[in-house]
Amino acid sequence: MTLWWARRDLRLADNPALLEAQADGPAAAVFAWTPALHFWSGRRRAHLARVLWSLDQDTDGALGVRRGPAPDVVLAAARETDSRIVHAAREFSPAGVREQEEVRAALEADGRELHLIGSPYAVAPGRVTKSDGTPYKVFTPFSHAWRDHGWHSPAPTADASSMRALTSDMSLDQQAAHGDAEDPLSETHEFRESQILEDLRAFIEGDLARYAAERDRPDLDSTSHLSVPLAFGQLHPRTILAATGAVRSDAARVFESEVAWREFHADVLHHHPSAQRESLTPVLPDDAWVTGRDANDAFRAWRLGETGFPLVDAGMRQLAATGTMHNRVRMVVASFLVKDLHVPWQRGADHFRRALLDYDHAQNQLNWQWVAGTGRDASPFFRIFNPETQAEKFDPDRRYRRRWIPELDTPGYPMPMVDHKAEREVSLAALKQRKSV
Numbered sequence: 001m002t003l004w005w006a007r008r009d010l011r012l013a014d015n016p017a018l019l020e021a022q023a024d025g026p027a028a029a030v031f032a033w034t035p036a037l038h039f040w041s042g043r044r045r046a047h048l049a050r051v052l053w054s055l056d057q058d059t060d061g062a063l064g065v066r067r068g069p070a071p072d073v074v075l076a077a078a079r080e081t082d083s084r085i086v087h088a089a090r091e092f093s094p095a096g097v098r099e100q101e102e103v104r105a106a107l108e109a110d111g112r113e114l115h116l117i118g119s120p121y122a123v124a125p126g127r128v129t130k131s132d133g134t135p136y137k138v139f140t141p142f143s144h145a146w147r148d149h150g151w152h153s154p155a156p157t158a159d160a161s162s163m164r165a166l167t168s169d170m171s172l173d174q175q176a177a178h179g180d181a182e183d184p185l186s187e188t189h190e191f192r193e194s195q196i197l198e199d200l201r202a203f204i205e206g207d208l209a210r211y212a213a214e215r216d217r218p219d220l221d222s223t224s225h226l227s228v229p230l231a232f233g234q235l236h237p238r239t240i241l242a243a244t245g246a247v248r249s250d251a252a253r254v255f256e257s258e259v260a261w262r263e264f265h266a267d268v269l270h271h272h273p274s275a276q277r278e279s280l281t282p283v284l285p286d287d288a289w290v291t292g293r294d295a296n297d298a299f300r301a302w303r304l305g306e307t308g309f310p311l312v313d314a315g316m317r318q319l320a321a322t323g324t325m326h327n328r329v330r331m332v333v334a335s336f337l338v339k340d341l342h343v344p345w346q347r348g349a350d351h352f353r354r355a356l357l358d359y360d361h362a363q364n365q366l367n368w369q370w371v372a373g374t375g376r377d378a379s380p381f382f383r384i385f386n387p388e389t390q391a392e393k394f395d396p397d398r399r400y401r402r403r404w405i406p407e408l409d410t411p412g413y414p415m416p417m418v419d420h421k422a423e424r425e426v427s428l429a430a431l432k433q434r435k436s437v
């Protein structure tokens with residue numbers, strides 16, 4: 001027998017690690033509910049439980065979900081099923097790589113092997129390089145080389161009926177119910193693989209046509225909402241690209257380029273693991289940031305959506321209520337925290353980690369660096385989003401802002417907490433100071 005260690009690839013379709021596990025006969029499947037999950041928000045944990053519940057249903061109850069550190073859980077399941085080889089998808093985030101090495105060491109000490117195959121990306125991080133073998137620093141040339149490199153067609157869907165059952169030591173129903181109080185919209189976050197594939201098909205046949213023109217409009221619902229299933233590995237980007245590849249339109253190419261951003265950020269983090277905490281390009285002097293109580297007060301107003309800047313507040317309230325936020329608004333709120341309130345990007349990224357349902361370490365940390373202007377890509381620090389003009393341009397009828405701020409046009413809504421023009425100058429002066437060092 002062989003064992004499939006499911007981690008961030010919670011699907012039956014297009015799953016090379018699972019297929020490999022089944023290649024020589026029946027396979028068993030295990031998921032480790034590790035102590036690290038306690039640091040996730042209740043909402044994200046509840047969603048994970050629903051995703052696992054759905055995968056378990058799709059495999060006729062074969063999935064074993066067990067509490068404990070991954071090396072203990074995987075080794076115990078390998079012994080129990082007498083599996084000499086354990087198959088898993090290769091991880092690329094620093095924490096994922098560390099965990100896989102720990103599992104490998106535990107298995108090898110017991111005379112077993114860990115086989116890693118595939119990745120959560122169409123092209124594995126590290127594969128696309130310049131002709132001299134060095135990594136790309138800038139997105140556009142990366143995306144061209146990424147397209148030239150190409151990707152495999154999706155792998156066939158695994159045979160779920162032949163899986164050997166493994167018992168679970170926890171109740172997924174109970175875990176899934178935990179988040180409900182916090183998650184009034186839980187029903188709108190789809191968690192069944194079959195429905196996600198159906199949603200992808202519906203998007204390609206429907207909203208994709210409007211995507212290029214409307215994707216920056218938070219008041220319109222024109223984006224794919226696929227980031228959550230991508231974060232949980234319920235969908236592989238290859239499956240998306242196979243579907244868009246069949247469509248001849250500018251919108252399809254624009255959409256693919258967004259998927260390429262996901263691959264670019266993973267590539268950058270792969271080459272620079274320290275980018276998860278440290279600025280790739282430290283643009284400001286250390287004393288340019290506010291500290292102590294001032295920083296705490298500013299951060300609190302931002303977090304609660306009480307800055308007096310309606311687009312920022314609407315975004316932060318959408319995040320608190322639903323665990324998601326439109327991409328354009330993510331950029332505006334992130335820029336506001338760093339360049340108007342002078343709070344380091346890492347603090348905002350930590351808040352997003354706790355709040356986002358689609359949290360993905362590479363995407364979150366590198367997008368924060370991109371907005372903060374501390375990355376290696378062409379986005380410069382001096383590009384500072386004006387929250388008012390962004391609102392007029394991308395929410396012209398104020399629908400998005402009104403939806404999330406019921407008291408918007410009443411005296412109950414706060415005055416702007418800072419003068420954007422003045423704070424912009426403060427940031428630019430700090431930038432000059434650094435440059436002159």
Ligand SMILES: Cc1cc2nc3c(=O)[nH]c(=O)nc-3n(C[C@H](O)[C@H](O)[C@H](O)COP(=O)(O)OP(=O)(O)OC[C@H]3O[C@@H](n4cnc5c(N)ncnc54)[C@H](O)[C@@H]3O)c2cc1C
Nearest residue numbers: 223224225226227258259262327330358359360363364367
């Ligand atoms: C500060 C900040 C933090 C972010 N944190 C995350 C995160 O933790 N997880 C996450 O998945 N995305 C993150 N993003 C990227 C982006 O906001 C979301 O992927 C997007 O809003 C998801 O909605 P969608 O699936 O409808 O996107 P669509 O517009 O339909 O795009 C399709 C897919 O392309 C990818 N994509 C789109 N935009 C980006 C982008 N800027 N960077 C990387 N991939 C992209 C996503 O996988 C997305 O699902 C962040 C962006 C910012 C500015």
